[in-house]
Amino acid sequence: MVHSVKRPKGKCKKRRGEEPAGPTVHSVKRPKGNLRRIESTDALKDEIVIPKGTLVTCVAGVEMQPEDVGAAIQFLEFCRSFGEIFQIRKGQSEKIVKDITGDRQLREVSSVVAELHANLLSVMENGNYKPLKYPKHGDTWIRKLSKYITDSTLHAKDFILDCLSHGLSGYKNLSPSHKLDVLNSLCDEALSSEKLRTRIEAREGVARQKIRAATEKEKELKERQNDMAKTMGGEIAGNEEANNIFCQIKEAKEVKQAAMNELEERGCVLRSTPVMVDKGVAYWKLDGYCDNNTNILRQEFDKEATMKNQDKWFMFSEDEQKVVENHVTTRSQRPWRKDNRV
Structure with a gap:
């Protein structure tokens, strides 16, 4: 005699040591809204050939070894943002880079x-900051x-410390690479x-005060202009x-714009990050390092490298x-996006 077995509702249960009586299905909550599929970035990557570009061996008019370019850019960006605080005059940062990466047979340090x-x-x-004069x-x-390096938390190779001693x-x-490392x-x-951070913040405060004062002056002058009209x-x-x-209105606008530019430049350097990072590659948007009207640089690096x-x-x-810009935009897209079209 065959007895019918009532099938349990819900998930298929199993006894200890046995396989499930049937497939277990997990429900997936479907997102609201109409969704349309866009191609994965991997698929698009196969279609787009990303140019490698031309190797940079000259920075700010200074010829150097390719491995020194990154450190030179780092120093020049520092001077661009904080040169006023350290009283680094125009053209001085380029001369420092040239002297450091130049001939090591010079009898004296500039x-x-x-x-x-x-x-x-x-x-x-x-x-x-206290300007000091040292004989050549x-x-x-x-x-x-x-x-200072020996007593501080700065990490330096024994070879560098031995040379400096x-x-x-x-x-x-x-x-030149070691000299740039020490300088950076x-x-x-x-x-x-x-104390220096406090000084920088104070300068930023002065810039903001200039913006507020110029804005108020511009508003007052425009009211006078309207009344006169x-x-x-x-x-x-x-x-x-x-x-x-x-x-006077034009002058107030120029003062305000100059102060805004100062704040923006300081903020950009303190928050400087690449626009995109891939495996062993980073793309940076930096002005003043290319021979044309472009401003994107490609950095190739090895995460496993033990040397700077x-x-x-x-x-x-x-x-x-x-x-490259199209590639960066494509990589920033998500696999799914909500379509609000009716």
Whole structure:
């Protein structure tokens, strides 16, 4: 006699040691709204050939080894944002890069290189910028630099510390890559100084005050301009007082824009991040390092590399940059997106 078995509702149960009596199905909640499929970025990646670009060997008019380009850009970006605080004059940062990456057989270290190192040390030790003068043949700043690195949390190879401990002759034996590493480490350390950060924030506060004052002045002048136009029936062209007000409005706008640019430049450097990162590749948007109207640089790096300055940088032609920009935009898209069309 065959007995019928009532099938349980819901999930199929199983006894210990047995396989499930049937397939277990997990329901997936369907998102609201009409969805339409877009191609995956991997599929699009196969269709788009990303140009590699041209290897960068010249930065700010200075010829250098490809492995030194990244460190040079880092230093120049530091000078671009904080040069005023450290009293780095126009063209001085390029000269420093040229002197550091130039001929190692020079008998002396240029005064501009020595002074910047000494002034950075002054900021870190005393919390303020105090211009110091060092003789070209002196090595006091180098020995002071060696002691600071030894006593601080800065990480430096024993080889670098050993060279610095020998003063001028030891510093000249360092490769351009090592010299740039030391300089960039000092720049980063100086920016982390609490007193310097306070000074930077104070400068930002001054810029914001300029923006507020210029905005208020512009508003007041425009009100005067409107009142004058009403009084004169709208005919204010050629009126001397009206022209004077117009010039003051223009000046207020220029002051406000300059202060806004200053805030933006400082903020961009402090928050500088690549526009896209892929496996061993990063794309940066930086102005002033390409030979044409492009501003995107490709950085190739090895995460497993144990030595610094092993990355290489590439620039693009205008046509190549358009392809790269399209690739970056495509990668930022999501696999699914909501379609609100009716």
